[in-house]
Amino acid sequence: MLNCPKCGSPRVHRSRTRTFWERFRKNFTHDRIHRCHGCGWRGWGPVTSEPVRPKDQPDHVRPAPNLEAIDVAVSEAQVKQAKTE
Numbered sequence: 001m002l003n004c005p006k007c008g009s010p011r012v013h014r015s016r017t018r019t020f021w022e023r024f025r026k027n028f029t030h031d032r033i034h035r036c037h038g039c040g041w042r043g044w045g046p047v048t049s050e051p052v053r054p055k056d057q058p059d060h061v062r063p064a065p066n067l068e069a070i071d072v073a074v075s076e077a078q079v080k081q082a083k084t085e
């Protein structure tokens, strides 16, 4: 967002979210609250500058280990044991 949609002023700055729904919308869209220092307009607009973040997933988000493979290996071992006895 470069200019105020109401007065066209370039003095538009990001504004803090105030309510739960503003935070909700902020988290689920690319829109951000903006405020115009020229006319006092406040509203939503597409983000113009966003801090660059790595897109890698955090360390704690990893796929669970495959326990089924272990179960199959164990049951196969038991079958082999039963055959040899």
Ligand SMILES: [Zn+2]
Pocket: 004, 005, 006, 007, 008, 009, 036, 037, 038, 039, 040, 041
């Ligand atoms: Zn304005």
